[in-house]
Amino acid sequence: MAKYLLQKVLIALATVFVLATATFFMMKLIPGDPFASLTTKIEVQERQREYYGLDKPVVEQYLTYMNNLLHGNLGYSLKKTGRTVVDIIREAFPVSAKLGLFSFIIAELIGYLFGILCAQFRGKWPDYLLMIFAVLGIAMPSMVIGPLLRWLFGVVLRWLPVTGWGSFQQMLMPAFVLGLGTIAGNTRAMRASMLGTMTQDYIMTAQAKGLPKAKVVMRHEFKNSLVPLVANLGPGIAGVMMGSFVVESMFLIPGLGRYFVDSITNLDYPLIMGLTIFYGTFLVTLNLLVDVLYGFLDPRIREAVKGAA
Amino acid sequence: MSDTILEVRDLRVTFDMYQGAVQAVRGVSWHLNRRETIGIVGESGCGKSVTIKTAIGLNPVSSGSVKGGEVLFEGTDILRLSEKERRDILGNRMSMIFQDPFTFLNPTMTVGRQIMEVYLQHHKASRREAREKALDILRLISLPNPEENLKRYPHQLSGGMRQRIMIAMALICEPAVLFADEPTTALDVTIQAQIVDLMNSLKEKVDTSIVLITHDMGVVAKMVDRVYVMYAGKIVEHGEAQTIFHHPRHPYTWGLLESVPRLDEKTQDDLPSIPGMPPDLIAPPAGCPFAARCRFCMGICGREAPPEIRLTDPEDGRDHTASCWLCHPECIARNGKTEWRAAHD
Amino acid sequence: MSQLPKGTFTDADFTKTGAEIGLDPASSRKKTTYWRDVWRNFKKNKAAYVSLYVILLLILLVIFGPMMNPFDYRTNDYTAINNAPNTVHWFGTDTMGRDIWTRVWEGGRVSLLIALLGTLIPEAIGMAIGGISGYFGGKVDTVIMRLIDILMGIPSLIYMILLMLIFGSGNIMTLVIAISITGWMGSARATRGLILQLKGRDFVTASRTLGGSPSWIILRRLIPNTLGIRVVGITMSIPSVIFYEAFLSYIGLGVTPPMPSWGQLIKSAGENFRYYPYQFIIPCAMVGITMLCFNLIGDGLRDALDPRLRT
Numbered sequence: 030m031a032k033y034l035l036q037k038v039l040i041a042l043a044t045v046f047v048l049a050t051a052t053f054f055m056m057k058l059i060p061g062d063p064f065a066s067l068t069t070k071i072e073v074q075e076r077q078r079e080y081y082g083l084d085k086p087v088v089e090q091y092l093t094y095m096n097n098l099l100h101g102n103l104g105y106s107l108k109k110t111g112r113t114v115v116d117i118i119r120e121a122f123p124v125s126a127k128l129g130l131f132s133f134i135i136a137e138l139i140g141y142l143f144g145i146l147c148a149q150f151r152g153k154w155p156d157y158l159l160m161i162f163a164v165l166g167i168a169m170p171s172m173v174i175g176p177l178l179r180w181l182f183g184v185v186l187r188w189l190p191v192t193g194w195g196s197f198q199q200m201l202m203p204a205f206v207l208g209l210g211t212i213a214g215n216t217r218a219m220r221a222s223m224l225g226t227m228t229q230d231y232i233m234t235a236q237a238k239g240l241p242k243a244k245v246v247m248r249h250e251f252k253n254s255l256v257p258l259v260a261n262l263g264p265g266i267a268g269v270m271m272g273s274f275v276v277e278s279m280f281l282i283p284g285l286g287r288y289f290v291d292s293i294t295n296l297d298y299p300l301i302m303g304l305t306i307f308y309g310t311f312l313v314t315l316n317l318l319v320d321v322l323y324g325f326l327d328p329r330i331r332e333a334v335k336g337a338a
Numbered sequence: 339m340s341d342t343i344l345e346v347r348d349l350r351v352t353f354d355m356y357q358g359a360v361q362a363v364r365g366v367s368w369h370l371n372r373r374e375t376i377g378i379v380g381e382s383g384c385g386k387s388v389t390i391k392t393a394i395g396l397n398p399v400s401s402g403s404v405k406g407g408e409v410l411f412e413g414t415d416i417l418r419l420s421e422k423e424r425r426d427i428l429g430n431r432m433s434m435i436f437q438d439p440f441t442f443l444n445p446t447m448t449v450g451r452q453i454m455e456v457y458l459q460h461h462k463a464s465r466r467e468a469r470e471k472a473l474d475i476l477r478l479i480s481l482p483n484p485e486e487n488l489k490r491y492p493h494q495l496s497g498g499m500r501q502r503i504m505i506a507m508a509l510i511c512e513p514a515v516l517f518a519d520e521p522t523t524a525l526d527v528t529i530q531a532q533i534v535d536l537m538n539s540l541k542e543k544v545d546t547s548i549v550l551i552t553h554d555m556g557v558v559a560k561m562v563d564r565v566y567v568m569y570a571g572k573i574v575e576h577g578e579a580q581t582i583f584h585h586p587r588h589p590y591t592w593g594l595l596e597s598v599p600r601l602d603e604k605t606q607d608d609l610p611s612i613p614g615m616p617p618d619l620i621a622p623p624a625g626c627p628f629a630a631r632c633r634f635c636m637g638i639c640g641r642e643a644p645p646e647i648r649l650t651d652p653e654d655g656r657d658h659t660a661s662c663w664l665c666h667p668e669c670i671a672r673n674g675k676t677e678w679r680a681a682h683d
Numbered sequence: 684m685s686q687l688p689k690g691t692f693t694d695a696d697f698t699k700t701g702a703e704i705g706l707d708p709a710s711s712r713k714k715t716t717y718w719r720d721v722w723r724n725f726k727k728n729k730a731a732y733v734s735l736y737v738i739l740l741l742i743l744l745v746i747f748g749p750m751m752n753p754f755d756y757r758t759n760d761y762t763a764i765n766n767a768p769n770t771v772h773w774f775g776t777d778t779m780g781r782d783i784w785t786r787v788w789e790g791g792r793v794s795l796l797i798a799l800l801g802t803l804i805p806e807a808i809g810m811a812i813g814g815i816s817g818y819f820g821g822k823v824d825t826v827i828m829r830l831i832d833i834l835m836g837i838p839s840l841i842y843m844i845l846l847m848l849i850f851g852s853g854n855i856m857t858l859v860i861a862i863s864i865t866g867w868m869g870s871a872r873a874t875r876g877l878i879l880q881l882k883g884r885d886f887v888t889a890s891r892t893l894g895g896s897p898s899w900i901i902l903r904r905l906i907p908n909t910l911g912i913r914v915v916g917i918t919m920s921i922p923s924v925i926f927y928e929a930f931l932s933y934i935g936l937g938v939t940p941p942m943p944s945w946g947q948l949i950k951s952a953g954e955n956f957r958y959y960p961y962q963f964i965i966p967c968a969m970v971g972i973t974m975l976c977f978n979l980i981g982d983g984l985r986d987a988l989d990p991r992l993r994t
Contacts, residue, residue: 040829040832040833040836041836043829043833044832044833044834044836044837047833047834047837048836048837048841051842051845052845055845055846055848055849056845058849059848059849059851060849060851164975164978164979165971165975167922167974167975167978168922168971168972168974168975168978169971169974170926170929170930170970170974172929172930172933172946172949172950172953173949173967173970173971175953176953176956176963177967180956180957180960184957229441230436230438230441230442231441231442231443231444231445233391233396233436233442234436234442234443234444234452234504234507235444236396236428237394237396237428237429237433237434237436238428238429238433238455238456238459238507239425239426239427239428239429239430239456239459239460240425240429240455240459241425244459248447248455249444249447252446252447253444253445253446256446267838270838271838271840271930274930274934275930275933275934278933278934279953290934290935293844293848293934293935293936294934294935296848298848301844301845301848305841305844305845308838308841309836309837309841312836312837312838313836313837316836326446634699635699636696636697636698636699637693637695637696637697637698638692638696638697641696663696663697668692668696668697669697672694672697673697
């Protein structure tokens with residue numbers, strides 16, 4: 030296990046390193062002086078130059094930058110005077126995390142449930158109904174479904190607030206828009222996985238034991254179908270994160286995703302860099318956790334891992 | 339026969355496939371007596387496994403359906419039982435050992451839980467009692483370190499051990515009937531012998547009757563009291579094991595027996611095998627299904643299906659039937675005891 | 684049972700005929716070639732089959748749609764602002780009086796072209812790299828696979844955003860390049876897996892013994908045999924590329940206005956959705972239909988290619 034973990038951690042570290050380096054040099058490639066737009070205040074420009082050591086050779090700049098990163102220093106925002114990137118993350122990330130987590134967990138569970146129903150009722154109406162929903166869910170990107178829902182629930186039915194952040198009602202619509210892709214993806218993945226599991230020989234063994242259908246499904250089919258789906262968790266998390274860029278801007282939620290989109294529109298390069306690195310590191314960490322979870326769920330992998338150690 | 343515990347009468351099963359309805363089982367009848375072991379033998383795809391799985395309601399493909407017949411277990415037709423009633427019998431009064439211990443065990447569950455699960459399903463028992471029972475049964479099948487092995491996952495055990503686990507699972511409720519679907523095929527030869535011995539000894543200890551499905555005549559010889567030979571969804575010959583081995587009457591049975599390696603015949607030749615393939619059961623041939631592969635095929639064979647002909651055993655006068663025109667009195671009257679029959683008498 | 688009436692039988696009945704009585708069991712089984720079988724299975728999936736025609740129709744409209752009326756996609760007409768769909772402007776006009784019919788199909792050209800190139804180019808890159816990795820194995824393979832592990836750790840959208848910032852202005856080529864640079868890893872991994880399976884087959888060994896060069900073997904022997912399986916992956920990645928385009932447009936990194944794309948149209952109409960729903964719903968429907976159809980086609984292909992699911 031230790032060796033397996035070590036390998037995963039090393040790859041994760043390498044990923045973060047590559048990301049940080051790539052971000053730095055990509056920023057260097059941006060045409061013009063990213064710090065010298067007309068709207069930027071002089072003192073801000075000066076502080077940036079000093080912080081990045083812009084008058085020094087590139088290698089030295091790179092080292093300064095990496096050193097700052099190691100100390101958790103992501104620099105200053107260009108447009109929001111006096112605020113560090115870390116400040117902004119500290120303030121906005123909890124909002125995104127709350128929305129994202131809520132949305133993700135509910136969406137995962139609903140997706141599994143739908144997938145199980147589809148597989149068990151294969152070729153009957155619940156399967157068709159849920160698969161139509163799943164296919165539509167995949168075909169409807171958040172920028173399409175968001176305005177439609179806001180119009181329906183916010184303007185026509187007046188059930189839910191159209192924008193804002195704070196109350197539970199305000200969270201429902203964005204969480205649904207954010208989670209729709211995950212629900213749809215998981216429904217399809219669970220359906221496919223379970224249809225595969227259902228034809229496995231050991232399911233026949235379980236049936237031959239005289240177990241009721243519910244026990245065969247939950248005890249034998251579900252867990253074995255879940256193992257391959259763990260691999261989808263990583264992309265799923267990434268998907269929710271990407272979705273948060275759109276959803277938070279659309280519903281005016283003061284989360285990190287909205288700051289990120291704003292920073293791109295405002296060409297606030299230090300904020301873009303800082304958030305890119307933060308997002309990257311965050312995802313790499315979560316993927317690492319998923320890998321570990323994967324090892325624990327499937328005893329064969331756990332064993333192979335022990336054997337290798 | 340009052341001592342009959344399980345009887346299959348005229349069972350018919352078809353599978354709806356893309357190309358058409360496959361008539362996998364075409365009117366099969368057999369019975370099992372108490373404390374008896376019967377063998378259903380034939381090539382793969384002849385319908386022997388499907389017969390059993392349908393009999394206990396375990397269709398491997400959902401498109402399979404019973405088109406007729408009955409399966410009488412202790413006098414009640416289990417095909418007409420409710421789902422719940424059937425489940426109460428399954429794993430409890432009737433259980434099954436499957437072919438491949440590598441794929442028939444759940445990979446993400448400890449073998450202990452898999453064994454206990456059966457007991458807990460059919461008995462009002464605590465987990466602790468189930469565990470004790472599981473340990474008992476593992477000792478009975480002489481699995482080493484039962485305590486430790488209960489906590490293991492299937493992939494941590496060898497093939498022979500896994501097959502013992504399958505047997506433990508099947509026997510924990512002390513069933514009246516045990517089906518064994520090719521129980522030794524996936525195992526090494528040495529392990530095969532161990533499993534055969536184990537099953538023979540368990541039959542006495544647990545007081546069960548066994549239906550063995552196999553294509554391995556060697557295993558049949560070591561375990562079985564009576565044999566049903568199945569070909570293309572039909573029983574083509576039936577008799578006492580001794581009769582089938584020493585006085586087979588159906589050319590297909592001859593073929594099966596010839597393809598068993600024998601130590602007492604020192605020939606350099608390759609083992610003979612039956613040429614050709616079984617017929618397409620979407621449109622079964624009108625005549626004898628074996629006609630196309632039969633060395634002794636006659637004019638009538640391609641045209642009309644042979645009736646089941648009752649033969650008297652030359653030694654003890656017990657039941658022996660064969661569905662072959664060669665055994666028909668008309669044939670014997672015309673051709674006499676032909677040369678090919680003599681070779682097998 | 685054996686007591687059939689006398690005279691039922693003739694001598695010929697009990698005369699040995701040999702095995703040749705015309706019951707060759709193989710002859711009655713239907714023989715079909717692999718691809719014809721796939722196509723027939725695909726056609727049986729009505730949703731996928733219909734989707735194929737919908738996509739063909741969309742492609743035709745995207746090519747010929749802008750030619751079907753006198754308007755072009757960037758001329759403002761301030762006398763006809765926010766017109767609802769009518770006989771002159773079939774899909775109405777936008778906030779600057781531009782004809783939406785023309786803009787939707789022009790935008791479709793952009794979006795579909797990006798989708799097509801943004802799928803095929805990364806697939807080709809991935810196949811080449813995956814092919815090399817799988818064919819040579821050993822250290823080359825380890826290095827490439829570790830690199831892919833690392834690159835796949837970061838979501839492609841982040842790279843894409845950075846690349847678009849470097850490129851500055853968005854046009855079809857810069858978007859395709861950004862999508863290609865960030866999107867080849869999945870295909871490389873899949874191709875490598877397939878190549879590893881194929882490598883040991885006899886026809887590859889035969890080519891190698893006959894002196895085939897590695898590039899020849901990869902290109903002419905291995906890649907063609909992986910294409911069939913990769914076709915599903917390729918079909919399925921078209922919707923995600925369409926999504927990337929819409930996403931980048933949404934955060935302001937898509938093609939530069941007045942050039943339309945479906946993503947651009949959705950973004951600019953989203954703000955006025957309550958007042959001019961047709962401006963929003965039409966491009967949304969296009970994106971939705973395209974993604975839906977490619978997904979269904981992909982599903983259909985996968986089921987048609989996977990013999991296990993045939994019943």
